Amino acid sequence: MNIILLSGGSGKRLWPLSNGIRSKQFIKIFKNSSGQYESMIQRIYRQIIDIYKDAEITITTSKSQVSAIYNQLGSNVNVCVEPCRMDTFPAITLAAAYLYDVKKVPASEAVVVCPVDPYVDSSYFSLLQKLEGLCLMENVNIALMGIEASYPSEKYGYIIPEDNNYISKVKAFKEKPDKETAENYIKNGALWNGGVFAAELGYLLDKAYELEKVRDYKDIYLKYSTFDKRSFDYAVLEKEKDIYVVRFSGEWKDLGTWNTFTEAVHETSIGNATLGRGCDNVHVINELDIPILCMGLQDIVVSASPDGILVSDKEQSSFIKPYVDKMDNIIMFAEKSWGSFKVLDVESESMVIKVTLKHGNRMNYHSHENRDEIWNVIKGQGKVIINDKERVVTTGDIVTIKAGCKHTVIADTELKMIEVQIGKDISVNDKIKFKL
């Protein structure tokens, strides 16, 4: 089975756990059967492999997510990198061409497209095979999954089938109706559109040519930024006549808001947290080192990361976006392919950062124009290179780097350093990269 997993944008709706560089699908929050925490993308990847051992999975995503994907899924996964952030039609087009040109998948094979962020059980994945078979049948161009609605949501798109059979031709699509309309739709057998469908690879390639006059993977990659930003739903699904829907009635949760997200988390608290007397339906997720104490709360989510602290009524949490947009989103913490960093202190003319390099990794060789840096090695061993001179460093060593000096560090074990930056106009943009 060929599967394209769409790994979407940054998303602020799960602030402060998701931010400009950490998307919600990478938050490790679901305990798997062996007691370890996994992220949405790890969970869905594992669920697919459990059922389809030999599935050819391709993840389409933007550059900024590549290292997180390799960190979490290993460096053997197929990643189709979008040159810039567009919408689902360009992303699917790029991935289809990647499968055809790079992976040499025949145009006659089916491709299943799934988002990475629903929380579902294994029956969801069993259905993928049905979609795959269906889309290859005569007079079928697209086979779509329709999710049986559990309530009249105003947030989702609805699929209106021609009848109430298990498999039905699609009559129409309706976007985000009001509650009353949604109730009516559901009464008449409408289904949620969860963004899961199957089509022949050749069909996807034809659509690419029809709408953007491109066929070749490299060509698509180069022209990517010039494409129209349009969703696959808008560009293709809603215009397609030969489209069928298969009903899905298993567990399906869209983890787009704190409210739905916490429904999928089995523990009431993760991290250093105490739920005191009078707490009911409370979830605490604490990524800070300091304790959180909750008392007398009902239906509340508390989430804390180095970026900030959210305390919200679960239902109200869906209105978070405009508030987060307004904040100065200085990113205080990030996991990278080489390790992680955490901002410890910010003053007008200094900044203190804790840098953790994984064993065998290194920074880019770089310099800064407007700041000196001091590295205090607090754990591990490595080598620093300052203006092309190499030196071994270990716990307790200090490295001073004046503005203008080229510098890097290579971790021979896990290496932790406190980096003290001193200067006027300290900025992440003050960085000149060099080749080593």
Place this chain on the structure above:
Amino acid sequence: MNIILLSGGSGKRLWPLSNGIRSKQFIKIFKNSSGQYESMIQRIYRQIIDIYKDAEITITTSKSQVSAIYNQLGSNVNVCVEPCRMDTFPAITLAAAYLYDVKKVPASEAVVVCPVDPYVDSSYFSLLQKLEGLCLMENVNIALMGIEASYPSEKYGYIIPEDNNYISKVKAFKEKPDKETAENYIKNGALWNGGVFAAELGYLLDKAYELEKVRDYKDIYLKYSTFDKRSFDYAVLEKEKDIYVVRFSGEWKDLGTWNTFTEAVHETSIGNATLGRGCDNVHVINELDIPILCMGLQDIVVSASPDGILVSDKEQSSFIKPYVDKMDNIIMFAEKSWGSFKVLDVESESMVIKVTLKHGNRMNYHSHENRDEIWNVIKGQGKVIINDKERVVTTGDIVTIKAGCKHTVIADTELKMIEVQIGKDISVNDKIKFKL
């Protein structure tokens, strides 16, 4: 007027703003008329001086609070230091002897005793003069303030007067009744005991001799730890026949819990906080650098400091103590007479601290057995002394201090440093002090 202000213990009920070394009376949270934040003790001190310009105010407190008092009230205030933490009878006895022996107050003068932590208006202080006059009258040994109860509290002590006159003889004292009994008391004219009273200095000295066989200030100071731990209420008030109460009907708030504390704070948020849609009767006090966002909360207090984060229903916040008792109370932040410190990072064999020294101040000259330290000066100028050798330091300088080295720093301007501690068994107790 002679006033003894009782500045009580650490108190965990306002965690995380109060902790083992910061008592609630030092939290700067009340905006005064000139728009500046003041603490309870600053507020009450100012209120007394506003009415009684020449009042002789003595603050009795433990050693651990002395620098906070000097920081907040200036170094000219009279502080009577308790050698160890006892109860109100020993504290008042010590202060009375201090007034007589050190301050040479005649035994025939009245002394007014007040706690530092009620939130009151100026009418409260006007009443002190009435108490002062009353206690000097014949057949009166103690003149007590009785606070008109605004609700049948189960937390307070009640004064049962003989009649409902403005001034009345006291018939009995009742401690913490249940709600029904409290309602009955109030119906019959009972008053809350707010711990405010006046007595002749000679009377207080006599009680000291009667109960502990001591008279002299130095003697009391030396024997202090051997005294019985008993409250003044229990030891004296409840046994006194010639005791009168004066009714007080002005604003009086005991700021002992987050619920009552927030009633006295005029702003709904202090620090980096956003109250989003659906918030009602919410208070946020944020001493952290990161933002707090609240949505859809009712009757909630959110309080964050480097020690932790509290999210509580206001009423339920009064049950906080046992939860805080159970926490590992590592103190992550403290204001000291010389400046402040803040823990930025803790690892098993390292710790990072930000140290701020006020202009003209210095650390003790000291050494550590089990850790090396690195000072990264991020702001200001000063002098360090390492093993008796002095050296000037300024922004960007690094000082390495090996275990065993004597060291100190003297701030010639405000001086900020990042101190990186490295070693096994890092502990605040690993400190040997030396004379310079």
